[in-house]
Amino acid sequence: MRREKIIIGAGIVLAVLPFVLTEYWLGLFTQALIFGGFAMGLDLLVGYTRMPTLGHAAFFGLAGYGTALAITRFGINPWIAAGIGVLLSGGVAVAFAPLAVRVRGLTFLTITLAFGQVTWGLATRWTSFTGGENGIPSVPRPDFIWDLNDRTGFFYLTLIVVIFVSLLISIFASSAVGMSFMGVRGSDTRMSALGYNVQSRRATAFIVAALVAAVYGVLSTFFNKFVGTGSLSWQLSAQMLLAVVVGGFGSLWGPFVAGSGLHILKTLLIGSTQRWPMVLGLLYVISVVFLPGGLSSLVPTIKQRMIHRSKGKEHARYGTNSK
Amino acid sequence: MVQTANSRYALSIENLTVQFGGLLALQDVDIVVPPGSRYGILGPNGAGKTTLFNVISGFVKPTKGRVFLHDADISKKPPHKRVQYGLARTFQITTLFAELSVLENILMAALVQAGTSQVFWKPVHNDKVAVSIAESQLHDLGLMHLAGKAVNELAYGEQRLLEIAVALASNPSVLLLDEPTAGLSTAEIKAVVRLVTNLPKDLTIIMIEHDLDVIFDVSEYLSVLHGGQAIAHGPADEIRHDERVKEVYLGES
Numbered sequence: 410m411r412r413e414k415i416i417i418g419a420g421i422v423l424a425v426l427p428f429v430l431t432e433y434w435l436g437l438f439t440q441a442l443i444f445g446g447f448a449m450g451l452d453l454l455v456g457y458t459r460m461p462t463l464g465h466a467a468f469f470g471l472a473g474y475g476t477a478l479a480i481t482r483f484g485i486n487p488w489i490a491a492g493i494g495v496l497l498s499g500g501v502a503v504a505f506a507p508l509a510v511r512v513r514g515l516t517f518l519t520i521t522l523a524f525g526q527v528t529w530g531l532a533t534r535w536t537s538f539t540g541g542e543n544g545i546p547s548v549p550r551p552d553f554i555w556d557l558n559d560r561t562g563f564f565y566l567t568l569i570v571v572i573f574v575s576l577l578i579s580i581f582a583s584s585a586v587g588m589s590f591m592g593v594r595g596s597d598t599r600m601s602a603l604g605y606n607v608q609s610r611r612a613t614a615f616i617v618a619a620l621v622a623a624v625y626g627v628l629s630t631f632f633n634k635f636v637g638t639g640s641l642s643w644q645l646s647a648q649m650l651l652a653v654v655v656g657g658f659g660s661l662w663g664p665f666v667a668g669s670g671l672h673i674l675k676t677l678l679i680g681s682t683q684r685w686p687m688v689l690g691l692l693y694v695i696s697v698v699f700l701p702g703g704l705s706s707l708v709p710t711i712k713q714r715m716i717h718r719s720k721g722k723e724h725a726r727y728g729t730n731s732k
Numbered sequence: 733m734v735q736t737a738n739s740r741y742a743l744s745i746e747n748l749t750v751q752f753g754g755l756l757a758l759q760d761v762d763i764v765v766p767p768g769s770r771y772g773i774l775g776p777n778g779a780g781k782t783t784l785f786n787v788i789s790g791f792v793k794p795t796k797g798r799v800f801l802h803d804a805d806i807s808k809k810p811p812h813k814r815v816q817y818g819l820a821r822t823f824q825i826t827t828l829f830a831e832l833s834v835l836e837n838i839l840m841a842a843l844v845q846a847g848t849s850q851v852f853w854k855p856v857h858n859d860k861v862a863v864s865i866a867e868s869q870l871h872d873l874g875l876m877h878l879a880g881k882a883v884n885e886l887a888y889g890e891q892r893l894l895e896i897a898v899a900l901a902s903n904p905s906v907l908l909l910d911e912p913t914a915g916l917s918t919a920e921i922k923a924v925v926r927l928v929t930n931l932p933k934d935l936t937i938i939m940i941e942h943d944l945d946v947i948f949d950v951s952e953y954l955s956v957l958h959g960g961q962a963i964a965h966g967p968a969d970e971i972r973h974d975e976r977v978k979e980v981y982l983g984e985s
Contacts, residue, residue, distance in 0.1 A: 410855065585843045585859065586852040588832070592840050595829040602789060602823075603902060604815030604844040 412579045412661070420572040427561040437676055439564045439632055441669035442571045443625045448652035448668025449578055449661055450621025455650060456658035457582065457590040458614040460510075461518050463646045464525030465622050470641030471528060472498040472623035473630035477545040478538070487551035487631070494630075495623040502619030510611035522643055529641040544637030548630055557631070567628055574624055575665070581617070582661060590614050591659070644686070648675070651689060655696045657703025667704055739802040742767040742906050742936035743788065748797030750783055750960075757783045759960045761797070765906075765953070770928075771938045772951030772968070776980065779957040781940045782824060785908050788938075789821045790814050801906060815844065820904035822895045824911045824940075828883045834894055835879040838866040841901035869901045873927060889920030893927060900931075907931075909939040913946055925949060948972060956980070 423442075427435055447469060454460050476494030479485040485493065509520055532539045539545065550557040557563050581587050589610050592600045597607045630636040639645065652671050656663030671692075675685055700706065743765040750758040758780045765771045773781050786792035788799055790811035798807045801817045809817070820841075829837050839856065842865035843849040857863065870876045875897055878890060886894065892912060899907060912928070913921045921943065928937065928950055941947040947954070954971040956964040958980045964971055971977055 580855065581852050583855040583857075584852045585849050585856045585862075588836065588840065588856050589843075589849060591832065592829055595831065596827040598791065598811075599823070599827040599829070599898075600840075601791070601811035602815070602821050603841045603898070604812050605840075605849065606810075606812050 410580075410583075412583070413576055415662070416572060416575045416579060420568060423568055424565070427564055432560050435560050435564055436632075437673060438669075439560075439567050440629070440676075441672045442567050443629050443632065444649070444652070444672040445665040445667075445669035446571045446574055447622050447625045448649050448656065448664040449575060450618050450625075451649050452653050452656070452659060452661050452664040453578065453582065453587075453590065453621075454614045454618035455653045456660070456664065457587065457594065458611060459594040459658075460513075460611060460614065461650060462521040462615075462618075463518055463643055463650060464521030464523075465618060465649060466641055466643070466645035467525040467528040468498040468502055468619035468622040469626035469629070469645065470532070470636070470638075471501060472626035473636035473640050474532060474539060474545070476627050476630050477548045477636045480548055481545055482538070487549060491551070491627045491631075494627045495620065498623035498626065499616065499620050502616045506612040506615040506619075507608070510608050510615060522646075525641065525643050525646055529638055529643070532638045532641050542638060544635055546635050548634050548636065550631045550634065563632060567632070570624065570628060574621060575661075578621065578661065586610075586613065648689060651693055655692065655700075655703055657705025660703070660705030663703050663705030739767055741765055741800070742769070742802065743938065744800040745784075745788070746798045746800070748784075748787060748799070749795045750780070750787060750792060751795045756960050758787070758794075758957075761957070761960075761962045763955050763962060763965070765936060765938060767936055768934050769936055770950050770952045771936070772947040772954040773938065773940045773957060774944075774947060774954055774971070774977075775957035778959075780960045781957055782910060784957070785821060785910050785940065788908060789819060815902055815904075818903075818905035819908070820899040820902040820906075821908035822899045822910055822912060824914060826888075826891050826895055828891060828894060828898065830882075830884045832883060833879070834875070834881050834883060834886070835863075835866055835870065837883060837894060837898050838869055838901045839863065841898050842866040842869070845901065845903050865903075866901060869897055873897050873900070889916050889923065892916060892920070892924060896924070896927060904935070906936045906938065909937060909941075911940050911942060913941065913943050921946060 426438055430438065451465055454462060472494035475497035476490045479490035479493045480487055505524060509517060512520060533541055550563065553566065555562045557566055589600070589605055592605065593607055593610050600607050626640060629640065648671055649668060652668035653664040656665065656667030678688055679685055696703065741764045745761060745763040748758055748761040761784065773784065775781050783792060787794050790809060794807070798805055800806065801814070801819055804817055806814050806817055829840065839862055842862040843859065845865055846859065846862040848859050848862055851859065867876070870879055873893065875893060878886065883891065883894065896909065896912060913924050916924065925946055931937065939947065939950060948968055951968050953966065954968050955962050956971060956977050963980065964974050964977050
């Protein structure tokens with residue numbers, strides 16, 4: 410399984426980062442991994458199923474808030490709180506998905522944006538519970554085999570989570586369900602005629618992408634020891650959507666790299682300019698005009714490679730990358 | 733798949749009316765298709781042929797009337813449920829999955845038949861049952877040499893054959909073919925006709941077709957639609973000599 414090997418290989422290479430980077434850069438890379446992972450999960454929804462959303466930060470932020478509130482307001486153990494955060498996002502996604510997937514395209518984009526704004530509004534206005542604009546500070550990190558309050562320690566936890574979740578996404582994407590997402594993208598009429606419940610497939614993509622966002626939302630909260638309304642903002646959703654576009658639809662690795670890269674770029678630029686949204690907009694224009702296939706189009710896709718390979722080789726005639 | 737042996741008909745349409753706003757697309761149409769028959773639907777453009785297929789496959793809700801597949805009333809079932817009753821269809825405009833390989837296109841249908849379309853924990857190509865269903869389908873139709881190709885690399889004629897192959901991989905008892913030879917060359921039309929005539933005899937095939945040679949060649953029975961009404965039914969030979977049919981349809985060509 411080629412893609413899984415690449416993920417593990419990349420993980421091993423990244424494991425040397427604490428030995429070569431300063432504390433500041435290691436922290437930046439930790440966050441970059443978190444946002445890269447978020448974008449990779451979103452690729453299942455935006456790239457595989459072609460459902461562009463402007464509200465998936467809601468699931469990132471809700472999980473963060475769920476975790477932070479469980480710890481600081483109710484004194485729950487951080488590990489259990491993390492589970493509560495993910496379940497909160499997952500539960501909201503399960504409730505919202507059946508409504509959202511009834512509509513498509515621009516309407517879907519708008520309804521997800523509206524949903525995201527509701528969660529943002531709730532966190533901003535319900536000051537007594539959520540801390541409002543100030544967010545929730547002093548969220549403690551959980552205890553682990555090694556010290557997570559140490560930058561290096563937290564980096565390795567993040568790396569392990571990223572490798573694990575990426576492997577799950579990779580296998581999921583190559584499964585029957587993953588392929589059915591591509592089918593829904595290609596032609597939902599045809600999919601219904603073949604016996605697929607298209608709405609339920611679309612809802613599944615929505616929920617899976619929400620769960621991935623939730624896991625990274627929890628990690629992000631522990632990293633910052635803080636959660637704020639920015640984690641629920643439409644700007645974050647837009648940044649992640651852009652990461653999928655710039656990275657290349659449906660390639661998984663492209664959105665990961667773009668999601669990480671955009672975060673690093675943002676952090677470096679925010680020191681020198683307040684015009685991040687403008688930079689983001691420019692990047693979008695440049696990528697659409699000069700690189701419409703995204704980063705991943707620079708490397709021949711696995712699919713093209715395997716089709717190419719299968720021309721000569723009998724054993725690879727399925728067009729498979731699994732051998 | 734549904735047992736066909738005891739049904740009097742494979743497909744029965746009763747009193748079907750479809751109204752789009754002010755347009756009466758179909759009006760009180762009754763059609764009974766015997767099991768295992770080759771059934772043609774004939775009619776000029778705008779006669780309601782594709783609407784009829786869309787109602788049978790569940791994409792259009794009828795204003796009035798019912799659709800029975802074997803003995804089951806499927807009128808209220810959504811399209812994806814009708815597959816379980818043994819229905820499959822092709823589309824007039826090719827709707828294959830362009831980015832996927834030929835085998836993967838068939839696999840999409842085969843997974844449903846293998847009952848593994850919900851599997852998310854292992855690569856789809858490791859699904860031996862579904863892959864073997866898909867491969868034997870390609871093999872039976874003599875398309876195995878195309879298996880690894882991407883659909884957008886195929887010639888149009890090959891895409892039309894694949895369109896039928898994908899529908900067949902759903903293991904239907906009733907197959908709807910919507911203009912399978914539209915836009916094809918004479919040689920390609922022959923390939924489609926050969927494929928259709930060689931299909932198993934217990935498979936009921938209902939076909940919309942504009943090419944009169946093809947439809948009289950393939951069909952045993954015909955229904956003729958005109959202006960949303962079924963104006964004639966019967967064995968192909970009778971229809972060929974029916975005066976009203978000559979008037980509305982054959983006379984024009």
